[in-house]
Structure formats: C-alpha cells, structure tokens
Amino acid sequence: MISPDHPRYNSLILREKMANAYQEGILADTALIAHGRGEAFDYILGENTSPAALQAIRTGISAMLLADNPVISVNGNTAVLSAEYIVELSRLIPASIEINLFYRTPERVRKMEKLLKNAGATEVLGKGGDDHVTIPGLGGPRSRAHPEGIHRADVVLVPLEDGDRAQALVSSGKTVITIDLNPLSRTAQTSSITIVDNVVRTIPLMIKEVTTLKRYSRKQLKEILDEFDNAKNISKSLNLISHHFKQDE
Amino acid sequence: MISPDHPRYNSLILREKMANAYQEGILADTALIAHGRGEAFDYILGENTSPAALQAIRTGISAMLLADNPVISVNGNTAVLSAEYIVELSRLIPASIEINLFYRTPERVRKMEKLLKNAGATEVLGKGGDDHVTIPGLGGPRSRAHPEGIHRADVVLVPLEDGDRAQALVSSGKTVITIDLNPLSRTAQTSSITIVDNVVRTIPLMIKEVTTLKRYSRKQLKEILDEFDNAKNISKSLNLISHHFKQDE
Numbered sequence: 465m466i467s468p469d470h471p472r473y474n475s476l477i478l479r480e481k482m483a484n485a486y487q488e489g490i491l492a493d494t495a496l497i498a499h500g501r502g503e504a505f506d507y508i509l510g511e512n513t514s515p516a517a518l519q520a521i522r523t524g525i526s527a528m529l530l531a532d533n534p535v536i537s538v539n540g541n542t543a544v545l546s547a548e549y550i551v552e553l554s555r556l557i558p559a560s561i562e563i564n565l566f567y568r569t570p571e572r573v574r575k576m577e578k579l580l581k582n583a584g585a586t587e588v589l590g591k592g593g594d595d596h597v598t599i600p601g602l603g604g605p606r607s608r609a610h611p612e613g614i615h616r617a618d619v620v621l622v623p624l625e626d627g628d629r630a631q632a633l634v635s636s637g638k639t640v641i642t643i644d645l646n647p648l649s650r651t652a653q654t655s656s657i658t659i660v661d662n663v664v665r666t667i668p669l670m671i672k673e674v675t676t677l678k679r680y681s682r683k684q685l686k687e688i689l690d691e692f693d694n695a696k697n698i699s700k701s702l703n704l705i706s707h708h709f710k711q712d713e
Numbered sequence: 714m715i716s717p718d719h720p721r722y723n724s725l726i727l728r729e730k731m732a733n734a735y736q737e738g739i740l741a742d743t744a745l746i747a748h749g750r751g752e753a754f755d756y757i758l759g760e761n762t763s764p765a766a767l768q769a770i771r772t773g774i775s776a777m778l779l780a781d782n783p784v785i786s787v788n789g790n791t792a793v794l795s796a797e798y799i800v801e802l803s804r805l806i807p808a809s810i811e812i813n814l815f816y817r818t819p820e821r822v823r824k825m826e827k828l829l830k831n832a833g834a835t836e837v838l839g840k841g842g843d844d845h846v847t848i849p850g851l852g853g854p855r856s857r858a859h860p861e862g863i864h865r866a867d868v869v870l871v872p873l874e875d876g877d878r879a880q881a882l883v884s885s886g887k888t889v890i891t892i893d894l895n896p897l898s899r900t901a902q903t904s905s906i907t908i909v910d911n912v913v914r915t916i917p918l919m920i921k922e923v924t925t926l927k928r929y930s931r932k933q934l935k936e937i938l939d940e941f942d943n944a945k946n947i948s949k950s951l952n953l954i955s956h957h958f959k960q961d962e
Contacts, residue, residue: 483742493732493745500749504895507750646753648958699960709897709955711948 475503475511478545478664485544490575492567495540505645506662508705513669516700517661523692524641524657525673526685531619534559539566542623542663543576547583549667556674562613563590566626568605589613601632623663630654647701658694660701724752727794727913734793739824741816744789754894755911757954762918765949766910772941773890773906774922775934780868783808788815791872791912792825796832798916805923811862812839815875817854838862850881872912879903896950907943909950
C-alpha cells in the first residue's frame with residue numbers, strides 16, 4: 465500500500481502497524497494519540513538517533529549490566545512497535561520482562577502476553593493472575609508491580625512511560641531508564657537516564673551496545689555511569705530541536 | 714473523569730472528544746494519530762495563539778470577506794473539534810461548507826453531515842449523492858470538489874489539510890487558508906495563508922475577527938492582504954518554537 469519511495473515511509477509503516485494493533489484490541493485509542501505525539505517529536509528530531517541519545521543508550525545499558533535485578537517494563541505501544549527486540553534485549557542483559565498497561569483490561573493483558581510470547585519471550589511477569597505489590601504514590605492498575613519484577617528491581621527500563629509512574633519509580637529509589645521522544649515531558653525530566661529517541665531505533669541500538677559493553681569491567685561500566693549527566697544530556701536534545709526550527713531573524 | 718485542575722485539562726478534554734468520535738465511527742484510526750501529532754505541536758507552542766497566528770487569522774478573514782466564492786472545507790478532525798464554530802463562521806462570512814474526507818466512506822460522510830447539521834448547518838456540500846469534479850493533480854476520493862463549492866471557489870479555508878491536497882488547491886489558482894500546528898508541514902509551507910494554531914482556538918478567533926473586519930472597506934481589507942508575507946509569518950512561529958527549546962550552551 466505505502467510506496468518505499470515515500471519520504472516518510474518508515475513513519476507510515478509504523479503508523480499502519482499501530483492502527484492494526486488497535487483494530488486487534490491490543491491498544492487503547494489514546495495509544496494512537498500518544499503515537500501521534502511521538503511521530504511529531506520524531507519528525508522534529510529528523511527521525512534520527514542523535515549523538516546525545518547514543519550516549520544515553522550507552523549509559524542505560526551500563527546501568528542494566530551493573531544491576532542486580534534489571535527489569536524491562538513493557539506497555540502496549542512498546543510491545544507493538546518492538547516486541548522482538550525487547551525480548552532479545554531481555555535475553556542478552558539478562559532482564560525480566562513485565563507487562564505494564566495504563567489502561568489495563570484482562571483481554572489486553574492476554575493479548576500482550578501472546579504478542580511477547582510470539583516474539584520469543586519465555587517468561588513474562590505482570591500477567592492476569594500474577595501477584596502484585598502497589599508502587600507507593602500510585603493508584604489504580606498502573607500502580608501494579610510484580611514482587612519478583614519491578615517491585616524488587618534496582619534498575620527499570622520503562623520506554624514510553626507516563627509521568628506519574630516514572631516519578632513514583634524514581635521516588636521508590638530505583639534507577640529509571642526511559643525512552644521518550646519529548647525531552648520536556650515529565651517522564652523525560654524525572655527519569656534517571658533519558659533516551660530521547662524512537663523505541664524502534666533505540667532498542668536495536670541497545671542490543672548492539674550490550675555486545676560491546678559486556679566486555680567491559682564493572683569498574684569501566686561504573687565510569688560510564690558516573691560521567692553521565694542526564695540534565696546536560698537532555699539539554700543537548702533540546703538544543704537540537706531548537707536549531708531545527710531556528711530561522712534567521 | 715478529568716479534573717479541571719489538571720495542568721493539561723483542555724488538551725485531555727479534546728483527546729477524549731476525539732477518542733469518542735472514533736468510537737462513533739466518524740474518524741479513521743489515523744485521525745487519532747494525526748490528533749496526537751497536533752497535540753505535540755500545540756504543547757510545543759505553549760497551547761496559546763501567538764501574535765503571528767493572530768496576524769494570519771486577520772489576513773485569512775480579510776481574504777474570505779473579499780472572496781467571490783469562499784468555501785470552508787471540513788474534514789473529520791475539524792468537524793469533531795469545532796463543528797459549531799465552523800457553522801457560525803460560515804454563516805457570518807457567508808461561506809459554503811464542504812465535506813472533505815481523506816478516508817471517505819459513505820457511512821462516515823453521512824455521520825459528518827449529521828454532525829454538521831446538528832451544529833446548525835443548513836446546507837452542506839460534498840454529501841454522498843452530490844456531484845463532484847476532480848481537482849487536477851489528485852486521485853481517489855480526496856480529489857473530489859463540489860461544482861458549486863471548492864471547484865468554483867476563489868478562496869478556500871482548509872483546516873488540517875494534507876499536503877497533496879493543499880498543493881493541488883494552490884496549483885489550481887485558489888487562495889488557500891490553512892490551520893496547521895506544524896509550521897514545517899507541506900500544507901503549512903504550500904498554503905497562501907498559514908495559521909499556525911489549534912483549530913479549537915483559531916475558529917472562535919476568526920469569528921471575532923469577522924465582526925471587526927466587516928466594518929472595513931474592501932480597500933482596507935486589500936491592504937491587510939497586501940501587507941501579509943506568509944513565509945515571514947511562518948518564520949515567526951518557527952522561531953517561537955526554537956526559543957521554547959533553546960538551552961544555555
């Protein structure tokens with residue numbers, strides 16, 4: 465349907481993927497609106513992974529490799545856009561995968577589980593009948609944390625997370641790595657390590673980075689973490705956007 | 714459901730309106746994604762109408778008042794977000810209203826007609842059985858132009874239009890006024906008068922402006938048009954966005 469010659473081919477393919485997933489009942493309608501917001505920011509960023517994002521990716525992987533209990537929290541949009549890569553990343557680190565839906569329904573949780581299993585996941589936390597502990601400061605279904613997953617995790621990768629939940633996870637003392645195309649979002653501003661990039665580019669790059677950083681000593685990984693300044697890194701993305709729009713005055 | 718205290722209350726209300734309209738079958742799923750893109754740009758613009766946008770609004774209304782056959786082209790998102798205001802504006806100018814859907818289905822056209830009639834429209838062009846002429850350079854349903862509407866119009870207001878159609882309308886010699894939150898979109902860049910703002914703020918402001926400009930002579934209205942430089946006006950919006958993101962380096 466969409467010609468590969470179209471200047472925005474990749475973006476249109478993702479849009480179609482999301483619309484189909486919505487039709488299949490995996491996503492809530494607000495997930496499509498959220499995807500549109502992401503599209504706009506990605507367009508602004510030139511649909512490219514910036515050097516600042518690469519640095520944040522490297523730091524995020526260092527934190528995950530150093531973690532005692534790293535967990536990848538997966539919502540609908542992340543699963544639809546990059547289930548296979550998420551599963552591969554979880555295998556390489558290794559890290560647990562936990563389902564985390566903002567608009568949680570039993571049907572959607574089942575469909576998410578199926579999607580992740582089809583993508584190769586052997587174990588998925590946060591399923592329908594699973595135990596859960598409440599994340600302090602949150603109410604409703606999104607306050608759920610699996611006792612063996614996010615609850616006891618020291619490092620959590622939460623792509624496309626909402627601001628309240630990111631903040632609650634940081635407040636409970638966890639290192640929160642997020643992937644968010646809006647560098648000014650509360651999630652981006654609150655998280656410990658913010659990767660301002662599109663998940664469809666970031667997760668494959670994270671996989672590549674694991675291969676490299678697995679050869680590093682813990683000391684070297686700690687140095688990467690210590691050198692990283694999240695606020696400064698976000699500033700670089702903000703300036704990138706600023707330059708994109710700047711006109712001669 | 715949504716607390717009026719929420720810092721992004723208005724935006725959340727619109728999101729809900731769009732999601733409901735989707736459930737009712739008025740909108741295609743890509744309309745929700747398009748709304749999300751708009752949300753992102755509106756957020757970047759501070760959810761405010763800029764002085765540059767106000768100037769474009771004033772110019773757009775001058776063009777409509779000077780027109781022999783002004784037409785307002787209405788798509789799904791515009792109708793859902795501001796049907797009542799569109800109808801009021803069409804009554805005040807006066808201008809015809811024409812339905813124009815990117816993903817045109819008989820059912821969606823019927824629902825659009827009903828929505829516009831419920832909002833007070835007495836006549837709506839572009840209905841199911843209506844005649845239509847092809848806009849040169851376009852194919853498929855979006856090439857439709859009503860012989861008494863867009864086809865013979867000299868000035869067309871097309872909020873939230875796609876790039877191909879905006880370009881085709883301009884190429885056929887019409888003055889095209891658009892409302893688009895992305896100042897870099899092809900629609901924004903191609904149109905004759907580009908209002909970089911949210912339709913929900915723009916249309917009410919256009920109504921206000923009609924009341925003022927109706928007292929102006931044709932000569933005065935022509936002066937407003939002559940003084941306007943669309944490229945320069947768009948640059949102002951771009952710089953506004955650039956400043957929004959700029960960090961000290």
